Amino acid sequence: MSRHSSRPAAPIITLYDLKSAGPIPQPWAPNIWRIRFILNYKRLRYRTAWVEFPDVEATLRAIGAPPSASRSDGRPIYTLPVIVDPTRNPRAPQILSNPNNIAEYLEASYPARPVFPEGTRAMQTLFVHYIQEVFVKPLLPIMVPLSHQGLPARSQSHFRPGAPGYASPHSGSGLSLPGPQREQAWRSVKEQFDFMAMILDKNVGDGDGVVVCGNEVSYADFALCSVLIWIQRVAAHDGWMRIREWNGGRWVRLWERCKAYMDEY
Known part of the structure; x- marks a missing residue:
């Protein structure tokens, strides 16, 4: 009998971020850092998926992420950050875009260590x-x-x-x-x-x-x-x-x- 556990690893949140030049990506985009801060502050387990600019729309469409905004002609705009959270329901993960929407979701779903103190x-x-x-x-x-x-x-x-x-x-x-x-x-x-x-x-x-x-x-x-x-x-x-x-x-x-x-x- 194997001594190693065959149980699958627990699902974790994925944060989609913009890839920078160099062998080791360095996160820099302020809208994405806002979400990284919240994840770290709330001590939530996550990993980063790095995406280059030309691949943002195709990547987000492929995972079913909602657009973050719309152009004047109605065409959707896909931007980062996006998070995929399978931790609450692995079969139907939450997929969110727009940093303000993500912040509200993380606060509601993980109320410990709040980033919105009461009344603020x-x-x-x-x-x-x-x-x-x-x-x-x-x-x-x-x-x-x-x-x-x-x-x-x-x-x-x-x-x-x-x-x-x-x-x-x-x-x-x-x-x-x-x-x-x-x-x-x-x-x-x-x-x-x-x-x-x-x-x-x-x-x-x-x-x-x-x-x-x-x-x-x-x-x-x-x-x-x-x-x-x-x-x-x-x-x-x-x-x-x-x-x-x-x-x-x-x-x-x-x-x-x-x-x-x-x-x-």
């Missing part, structure tokens, strides 16, 4: 919307070309002018800007960080003065720290070295608070 859901939802729609906008001309350069060659060709959020690395944006224009772009970024620091400073005395909701990290902190990870991994010298000095080191303190949940599986 509406505020946090608004906070994350602000990060997505306003806070990151000045970063895009700098970060999108640099992110493009960090993709595998095949993905670079696919991520072409006209794609959502695209800015060409040769179009006079980001680090290709002349020095004065590049510095002006970073000044616009700093204005957003200064405003965010002013808002978060209102918590001083009512919490630890670092996180958004009192003393414990939450979804809002993960959304904000996901932007910091994007900058640190894609613009370590021109970006992260600046930001770590801003606002009295506030952003390094937030990074340190979230560091325990930066595992990559």
Whole structure:
């Protein structure tokens, strides 16, 4: 009789993420990091499935993932992150797209270690919307070309002018800007960080003065720290070295608070 168990391995969650260049993929996309943070914080078992840009739509259609949005003509848009969760029902796994939908699902399905402390859901939802729609906008001309350069060659060709959020690395944006224009772009970024620091400073005395909701990290902190990870991994010298000095080191303190949940599986 075999001494080894023949029982199949317990199913785990799969997180679909964008593949970067290099032999070992480095997760960088902020919307996907928001979900990775939640999985780590809730101590859920998961694995990462790496997908190149040209394969995203075909891969997601093949697994039955819902589109994350629709174009003006009604055609579906498929984007990452996507999770497949077979742990509750292996025969009918939950397949979700859109980071906000995924966050809501994980909170409802795995309520231990909540990322939405009681009474904060509406505020946090608004906070994350602000990060997505306003806070990151000045970063895009700098970060999108640099992110493009960090993709595998095949993905670079696919991520072409006209794609959502695209800015060409040769179009006079980001680090290709002349020095004065590049510095002006970073000044616009700093204005957003200064405003965010002013808002978060209102918590001083009512919490630890670092996180958004009192003393414990939450979804809002993960959304904000996901932007910091994007900058640190894609613009370590021109970006992260600046930001770590801003606002009295506030952003390094937030990074340190979230560091325990930066595992990559």
